[in-house]
Amino acid sequence: MRLSAVRHQAGRALPALVSVCAILLAWEVYVDLAGVSPTLLPAPSRVVEQGWAARAVLLANAGPTLAATLSGFALSLASAFVFSVAIDFVPVLRRALFPVFVISQTLPLVAIAPLIVLWFGFGLLPKILLVALVTFFPMLVALVDGYESTDDDLQRLLRSMGAGRAGVFRRARLPSALPYFFAGLRISITYAVVAAIFAEYAGAQRGLGIFILNAKNNFRPDLVLAAVFVSSALTLVLFALAAGLQRLSMPWRRA
Amino acid sequence: MRLSAVRHQAGRALPALVSVCAILLAWEVYVDLAGVSPTLLPAPSRVVEQGWAARAVLLANAGPTLAATLSGFALSLASAFVFSVAIDFVPVLRRALFPVFVISQTLPLVAIAPLIVLWFGFGLLPKILLVALVTFFPMLVALVDGYESTDDDLQRLLRSMGAGRAGVFRRARLPSALPYFFAGLRISITYAVVAAIFAEYAGAQRGLGIFILNAKNNFRPDLVLAAVFVSSALTLVLFALAAGLQRLSMPWRRA
Amino acid sequence: QTSARTTVKMALDWTPNTNHIGLYVAEAKGYYKEAGLDVQILPYTDTSASALVANGVAQFGILSSVGFFTQRAAGVPLQPAYAVVQHETGRVVFDGTRADIARPADLDGKTYGGFGTAWEDALVSTIIKGDGGKGEFKTVTLGTSAYEALASGRVDFTLEILTWEGVNAELLGRPQRSFTYADYGVPDQYTTMIGGMQPWMEAHPDTTRAFIEAAEKGYRFAAEHPEEAAEILIKATNGMLSNPALIKASMAALVKGQFLIDGDGTIGAMDPARITKMGNFLFDHGLLRDGDGKLLETRPDFTGWTTNAYLSPQD
Amino acid sequence: MSPLLSLRNLALTRGRTPVLADISFDVRPGEFTALIGPSGAGKSSIFELLLGNLAPEAGQITLQGAPQDAAFAYMPQRDALMPWRRIIDNVGLGLEVQGMSRRAARAAVAPLFPRFGLEGFERHWPAQLSGGMRQRAALARTLVQDRPLLLLDEPFGALDALTRTGMQQWLEARLAETRTTALLITHDIREAICLADRIHVLSPRPAQILASFDVTLPRPRLGRPLPAEAHALEARITDVLAGIPG
Amino acid sequence: MSPLLSLRNLALTRGRTPVLADISFDVRPGEFTALIGPSGAGKSSIFELLLGNLAPEAGQITLQGAPQDAAFAYMPQRDALMPWRRIIDNVGLGLEVQGMSRRAARAAVAPLFPRFGLEGFERHWPAQLSGGMRQRAALARTLVQDRPLLLLDEPFGALDALTRTGMQQWLEARLAETRTTALLITHDIREAICLADRIHVLSPRPAQILASFDVTLPRPRLGRPLPAEAHALEARITDVLAGIPG
Numbered sequence A, B: 001m002r003l004s005a006v007r008h009q010a011g012r013a014l015p016a017l018v019s020v021c022a023i024l025l026a027w028e029v030y031v032d033l034a035g036v037s038p039t040l041l042p043a044p045s046r047v048v049e050q051g052w053a054a055r056a057v058l059l060a061n062a063g064p065t066l067a068a069t070l071s072g073f074a075l076s077l078a079s080a081f082v083f084s085v086a087i088d089f090v091p092v093l094r095r096a097l098f099p100v101f102v103i104s105q106t107l108p109l110v111a112i113a114p115l116i117v118l119w120f121g122f123g124l125l126p127k128i129l130l131v132a133l134v135t136f137f138p139m140l141v142a143l144v145d146g147y148e149s150t151d152d153d154l155q156r157l158l159r160s161m162g163a164g165r166a167g168v169f170r171r172a173r174l175p176s177a178l179p180y181f182f183a184g185l186r187i188s189i190t191y192a193v194v195a196a197i198f199a200e201y202a203g204a205q206r207g208l209g210i211f212i213l214n215a216k217n218n219f220r221p222d223l224v225l226a227a228v229f230v231s232s233a234l235t236l237v238l239f240a241l242a243a244g245l246q247r248l249s250m251p252w253r254r255a
Numbered sequence C: 001q002t003s004a005r006t007t008v009k010m011a012l013d014w015t016p017n018t019n020h021i022g023l024y025v026a027e028a029k030g031y032y033k034e035a036g037l038d039v040q041i042l043p044y045t046d047t048s049a050s051a052l053v054a055n056g057v058a059q060f061g062i063l064s065s066v067g068f069f070t071q072r073a074a075g076v077p078l079q080p081a082y083a084v085v086q087h088e089t090g091r092v093v094f095d096g097t098r099a100d101i102a103r104p105a106d107l108d109g110k111t112y113g114g115f116g117t118a119w120e121d122a123l124v125s126t127i128i129k130g131d132g133g134k135g136e137f138k139t140v141t142l143g144t145s146a147y148e149a150l151a152s153g154r155v156d157f158t159l160e161i162l163t164w165e166g167v168n169a170e171l172l173g174r175p176q177r178s179f180t181y182a183d184y185g186v187p188d189q190y191t192t193m194i195g196g197m198q199p200w201m202e203a204h205p206d207t208t209r210a211f212i213e214a215a216e217k218g219y220r221f222a223a224e225h226p227e228e229a230a231e232i233l234i235k236a237t238n239g240m241l242s243n244p245a246l247i248k249a250s251m252a253a254l255v256k257g258q259f260l261i262d263g264d265g266t267i268g269a270m271d272p273a274r275i276t277k278m279g280n281f282l283f284d285h286g287l288l289r290d291g292d293g294k295l296l297e298t299r300p301d302f303t304g305w306t307t308n309a310y311l312s313p314q315d
Numbered sequence D, E: 001m002s003p004l005l006s007l008r009n010l011a012l013t014r015g016r017t018p019v020l021a022d023i024s025f026d027v028r029p030g031e032f033t034a035l036i037g038p039s040g041a042g043k044s045s046i047f048e049l050l051l052g053n054l055a056p057e058a059g060q061i062t063l064q065g066a067p068q069d070a071a072f073a074y075m076p077q078r079d080a081l082m083p084w085r086r087i088i089d090n091v092g093l094g095l096e097v098q099g100m101s102r103r104a105a106r107a108a109v110a111p112l113f114p115r116f117g118l119e120g121f122e123r124h125w126p127a128q129l130s131g132g133m134r135q136r137a138a139l140a141r142t143l144v145q146d147r148p149l150l151l152l153d154e155p156f157g158a159l160d161a162l163t164r165t166g167m168q169q170w171l172e173a174r175l176a177e178t179r180t181t182a183l184l185i186t187h188d189i190r191e192a193i194c195l196a197d198r199i200h201v202l203s204p205r206p207a208q209i210l211a212s213f214d215v216t217l218p219r220p221r222l223g224r225p226l227p228a229e230a231h232a233l234e235a236r237i238t239d240v241l242a243g244i245p246g
């Protein structure tokens, strides 16, 4: 039983492994054959080798990034939920807030980095806020659109049962938004790690972003890519978790 | 008739105007009262004034960015559609490609900028590709999840009518994905302009990103923000277009 | 003469600024054309100029001193052929109203707003130690926002290019003070240089000479007519240099500090002894690594790392 | 006895379709009223007016006693089961809305399942049920709510005769026991006669009431042969619906 | 005449529910077969087997002539109208799938609308229709497909007697004219008798065929009083369903 389950999971991961390996292989071969200079694009084997050599530093820098990612994403989820509910209950808020949120998504880091430093310094907080800022919007759009997708019949039924606005929301609109929520979650969690890395460019002592910046400025593209490998791996794990959660949360879809 | 329609549209935009103006006002007052140095955060009035003075340069730089945004987004739409269809028709592709796409979203520009320059030079093409890369993933997730949301009854009905895989897709899965598509569209178009701005950091002659970088390095935060205003305005217009298209495309939701 | 001009691409290290003045003047004054060259100044990119040069995207690029040493040690045969500035233009800066910072030793335990190179660490600690301090400080990597962070007091000190950020601080009337690296045991260096790949330049000596001479002519003109050169730069960059006062003041500082042409009339040339000194400093501080990221074990012979061979015949 | 519910001159237009022309009738407490009329006449729309989902264009609705949102237990024409709730939780939905915990609601509704032929399907999802089973689940969900007024929109349309009669019998007994007032939309004349105290026959759209009949047959009426009186009434109603003047 | 369709010893389990125990029957070309049985017996599941949506656990289905996917016009129990298609385009869906242009499909189906009581609702969305109107639209969608075999899953369940009789009459005439073979799931015994040549009565789940009846009454049967023979048959079928041995 246990063994077959493990084998089943491995089977599910197989196509992913194949395609990722194929890309790595193609890259290795391309670098080899085209004679691309390692100052521009080191071969994956070299990236892995050098990354492994630098694993202690990489790990030490992955920690703060992961912390910012997870806390920021948690904040993002919480605030997307709160705002989506507010917008659902007070429709004029939708027209009032959406433009503000859209604008918030268009602020390039160079423009706001000085302010972030001024207001929040170099600790974990500004990174958390930036991750939340970047990942918040997809969740919000998904939730708001999800609520709107609710079947009218269900809402009428609930109202006939004496459910108030909140009851209808909780028992019909919220569950109806689940598939949208998960689409948004998968989009948004994909951005969370990158957002944390970018957030570090606004000023940080440690983190994958700082590591990347250093590696780049010290002309070590192999280490840049090693850090990118780590961030990709983190993202893939988070993405897989989100996808797994989706399967678990909608058992009626599987039955 | 015409007049009332105009008034109606204006009424719809009112809450947005109010909230955006409120934020600008708060900012103006904060800068005034807290005595924030204009080298750190210029007042919006100053930003507008200086932005207006530099309008010719701003406009000249907005052009290439808009071109990259629109072409990149068009490419993104097209490829998200193509890949979503491929994934829908060949399910193993989903497991094979999703990890690759997730990884593609985690590549920081600093890591790939050198390759982009080497492969594609400094023209419009690399910007288009980067915009497509960034905005592609939300569309893909939305489409794929949208197809999955299709009512089984409809698919069975179509099959009973002799529709093949393609017929079922076109007549049931595709229309079912529309609301998801638009959620993804609104998310993704929000990122398009920022993506174009970032893409310019990989090397461009002109563009809002180049303008921002130069203004920053020339210690003109007011002009940095003026360019941010322009990019926000562009994004808002695109977002509003997407929202309008959504209303137009799903008349049965309004009836 | 009009027909077959050789196309040459030039990569920048930063957004266009007064360090690039000669390149733009040479274009505007037709020096490239006279030399039979069609020079394209590539847009500034995230990718370092040396990477662009090393991979043939550009034939020439603006190389930073430390960047060059790092790359050459790693086996990339870059070779500077022209020194844009004759002396170090960088310095340590901090808020001039700070009573607690009087000398480099006071920087111990303070927060440094940095740019993310290994060199900075060696530089700053050498300066502090050179003044008798411990050389211990906290680094926050900031990149572009370092100066705002300094102005808002979030960091205690940072580095600047005195002919750019320094001039700006002066224009803004910021009470800023500074320490000069060379005063505390760091060798003087040609902070900004023009170079290419040594094999390529040796294979194309005429083109290289033509380009370096034209650039030299441009820089000489700029040094002699700073105001006019500033106008040329502003015009050539299509409104991107949105702070004309800064350009003019920066040009004045470059001239006054004898950066473009040294007091003895030297322009563009590099003293091999100075190069070796800087190379030794970097080697001694463990900043030179080979292509596999391992510390260089043997001290390289730095002669031949730079060249003056393509400069106009010195008078 | 003063009416519990009173509809006065209701008129309604949906979109550009005039749906109700002039609907007036009273419902007395404990009375079982059936509405019968052609498909598309506007029967379901009357329920939507009662529930306050639509506002009438003209006319008014008065309800004695309970406030509108606590008065009705409503069974919609399409079952409106929530796909994400197991059958037992769909049936218990109304109780949960009334404030019961999920556990208590399950305990309260579980005993009904055998009676509704849904035993063993408590933990199934709605998509795993047959059409008739879904309808029975929706009916159970409505009846457990114990509201003073029952609105049933074609509750037995998807059931075979035997199952249907079983459900009807049970409903008749339960209503008699709880003295619940009920409004039933049906297209089955015999069903109306078996269950109702009063039958209103609606015209095609825009609907108005063509005729109303009191049904005074003795109860229980189900499970035994209908008296001749009933057959006469059935013929009469058929004639009214067919437009044959009495 | 050799059977057009032949089901042999079909068995089916859905989830952990045994649904069909042993179903065997033949359908001859041009024949009208009715399936009658208790709710949840497995009637709709038989259709799903025919359509190839489910695979039987045991037994087999053989079909003469047309390949499976071009043989059936299917009307599902829930109407399955596409919310994003106007009614006229929902009705024309099958024709479009067969390759007709939308314009041609509209032209082909438009004349049917008055007959189905849907005149004026061509350009409405499904959500704007009453339950019975939706059902009629679904029926129209099925019939316009002109397939050799018709699968109708409770096509008249949401219709009032008058509308229903109208539709049935029309169906009877149309089938006679086109010589279409039809399978009808219904829970209305009288409906089965009025329409079918052969009636199979199914047991409760897991379903097997309890009895089969040939209906030899003269046609047309609708629109005039049924002969005594029909009433006898009705009583017989009721007894079979109720488990009363013949």
Ligand SMILES: Nc1ncnc2c1ncn2[C@@H]1O[C@H](COP(=O)(O)OP(=O)(O)OP(=O)(O)O)[C@@H](O)[C@H]1O
Residues within 6 Å of the ligand: A255, D127, D128, D129, D130, D131, D132, D133, D158, D160, E014, E015, E017, E019, E037, E038, E039, E040, E041, E042, E043, E044, E045, E046, E077, E205
């Ligand atoms: N998707 C499904 N998954 C699992 N079980 C199902 C599914 N659909 C139907 N069933 C089960 O199959 C059995 C028969 O269902 P079916 O729909 O064939 O009945 P039916 O005879 O058509 O009933 P009705 O007259 O109520 O429509 C039921 O017990 C039902 O629970």
Ligand SMILES: Nc1ncnc2c1ncn2[C@@H]1O[C@H](COP(=O)(O)OP(=O)(O)OP(=O)(O)O)[C@@H](O)[C@H]1O
Residues within 6 Å of the ligand: B255, D014, D015, D017, D019, D037, D038, D039, D040, D041, D042, D043, D044, D045, D046, D077, D205, E127, E128, E129, E130, E131, E132, E133, E158
């Ligand atoms: N959401 C809606 N928007 C517009 N028109 C509607 C809507 N719902 C129903 N209608 C129209 O209202 C009329 C009456 O519908 P209603 O559902 O009340 O009929 P009904 O008597 O219940 O019919 P049936 O017996 O078929 O269920 C129909 O003509 C229908 O087209």
Ligand SMILES: Cc1ncc(C[n+]2csc(CCO)c2C)c(N)n1
Residues within 6 Å of the ligand: C013, C014, C017, C019, C064, C089, C090, C091, C115, C159, C160, C161, C164, C165
């Ligand atoms: C005009 C100009 N200004 C700043 C920098 C970047 N920079 C800021 S501090 C520093 C090091 C000083 O030792 C460098 C290189 C640049 N490259 N060119």
Ligand SMILES: [Mg+2]
Residues within 6 Å of the ligand: D043, D044, D045, D077, D153, E130, E131, E132
């Ligand atoms: Mg109705």
Ligand SMILES: [Mg+2]
Residues within 6 Å of the ligand: D130, D131, D132, E043, E044, E045, E077, E153
């Ligand atoms: Mg069924």
